[in-house]
Amino acid sequence: MLSSLDDDQAMEVVSIPLAGKSTIADHMVIASGRSTRQVASMATKLVERIKQECRRTARIEGLPAADWVLIDAGDVIVHLFRPEVRSFYNLERMWAFGEAPTPTSTAH
Incomplete structure (x- = not known):
């Protein structure tokens, strides 16, 4: 999942562990795109990659x-x-629950 965001040149990608802190998910990933076009492209590609690699359908809003x-x-x-x-x-x-979010890449 993170490699898809790196491939699409996502900016400031951070991962926040939620396990034991929330029941909604185990991790939250936050990233930025330069424009609405890039954000839409990254989202579309990521959903397709999740479908292909994880064999599950991701919901998108x-x-x-x-x-x-x-x-x-x-x-x-x-x-x-x-x-x-x-x-x-x-x-x-x-x-972040008092913790610093974990940057996943320093390349962008």
């Missing part, structure tokens, strides 16, 4: 506007944002 797209892959929740929208909602701070 927010694709038409693509300011904030949520992908529910069961044990992993992925949030893809435009940078301005990500800053406004600041999910990293809300879900």
Whole structure:
């Protein structure tokens, strides 16, 4: 899943472990795209990759506007944002539970 985001040049990808802290998922991944077009493209490719590699259908919300797209892959929740929208909602701070989110890549 993370390699798909790296392939699509996602920016500021972080992973927040939720196991034992929430029942919604085991991990949350948050990433940004430069534009609504990139966010939509990343989301579409990620959902297809989950279907092919994990043999499951991920639910997707927010694709038409693509300011904030949520992908529910069961044990992993992925949030893809435009940078301005990500800053406004600041999910990293809300879900970090006093811990620093884990950057998954320093290349972007």
